[in-house]
Amino acid sequence: MVKKERHVLVIFPHPDDEAFGVSGTISAHIASGTPVTYACLTLGEMGRNVGNPPIATRESLPDVRKKELEEAADAMGLTDLRMMGYRDKTLEFLAPGVLKSMVEELVAELNPTLVISFYPEHSVHPDHNATAEAVVEALADMPKETRPTFYAVAITLDNPDVVYSVKDYMREKLLALRAHHSQFGATFAEREKHYRGGDPEIVERLENERFFNYKFADDA
Amino acid sequence: MEPIAVTRVQTLIDSFARKDVYLHLETTNGAYASHFDQSFFSAGAYIRNAHINYKHGKIIGDGPYRVGLELNIGWVYGEGLTHFELNEDGQLILAGLNHEDKIAVTLEISEQPFRK
Numbered sequence: 001m002v003k004k005e006r007h008v009l010v011i012f013p014h015p016d017d018e019a020f021g022v023s024g025t026i027s028a029h030i031a032s033g034t035p036v037t038y039a040c041l042t043l044g045e046m047g048r049n050v051g052n053p054p055i056a057t058r059e060s061l062p063d064v065r066k067k068e069l070e071e072a073a074d075a076m077g078l079t080d081l082r083m084m085g086y087r088d089k090t091l092e093f094l095a096p097g098v099l100k101s102m103v104e105e106l107v108a109e110l111n112p113t114l115v116i117s118f119y120p121e122h123s124v125h126p127d128h129n130a131t132a133e134a135v136v137e138a139l140a141d142m143p144k145e146t147r148p149t150f151y152a153v154a155i156t157l158d159n160p161d162v163v164y165s166v167k168d169y170m171r172e173k174l175l176a177l178r179a180h181h182s183q184f185g186a187t188f189a190e191r192e193k194h195y196r197g198g199d200p201e202i203v204e205r206l207e208n209e210r211f212f213n214y215k216f217a218d219d220a
Numbered sequence: 221m222e223p224i225a226v227t228r229v230q231t232l233i234d235s236f237a238r239k240d241v242y243l244h245l246e247t248t249n250g251a252y253a254s255h256f257d258q259s260f261f262s263a264g265a266y267i268r269n270a271h272i273n274y275k276h277g278k279i280i281g282d283g284p285y286r287v288g289l290e291l292n293i294g295w296v297y298g299e300g301l302t303h304f305e306l307n308e309d310g311q312l313i314l315a316g317l318n319h320e321d322k323i324a325v326t327l328e329i330s331e332q333p334f335r336k
Contacts, residue, residue, distance in 0.1 A: 048324075050321070050323055052317055053303075054303055057305055057313045058315065058323070059313060059334065062335075089266070127251070
């Protein structure tokens, strides 16, 4: 299943972006001895699922989501969680180059052989796309020989290049999903019931994680 | 947060009147709204830490509620408000939950700037 890497760098804008799509892959890399860093750009300050009675206000939600993110990291076995301090829904408005430099600094420090993030223009949320574009800009500037592989998660593309079975890491993945309670809470409890009941569509969605091998302009 | 109690909220609004205060005001449908329904026109507005001083303010309606603040040189208002809280930092938080219990509007007043 997952290849041994020197270091895997995961970059997503919101706590919970990792959960459905890549948390099994993260656990698999950690289990195979590859160090993994998850840089999470915001604390999901604009989350809207607060329940009724509301468990959080606009002001307390970031603290709630920070704890959930830490809990998800623990569930995945992840020890290097970076919270980058940007604000939900503002990423596309940042000054030019800010996010690109952030990615460049992480890549320079960690020297990853694999970077995982969203796919530009195919990730539905403006923060997702802004993050994806910054990753592409930063990696495109690197010489081809030292550039890490970029596995992109796309929401609106079909036929992924890489599909990992994360069946062996479902315990970790379900815990990571459950950790983001303020976001998935009741919805996920329902989904988990169907998963445990063997609903083939949900089993297939959850036990496989899908990536596009991003092609840079100078890639063969 | 708890369901809005009009007299309590009116007292809180009055307590911030004629002071230099910071305002947070947002309306939002969530960034995914038009992904799930292409006919949905996603609109929202957001302002954080506007520095204002209002002469008076009112809460009106029988729920969801509307709040309007009259400034010397203008107005602030929000509608669809259902819940309130005076938090431990002394900030007045008003929020409106839609029929799916998701935040649809928030209006907040504080004597100290809100966290960026």
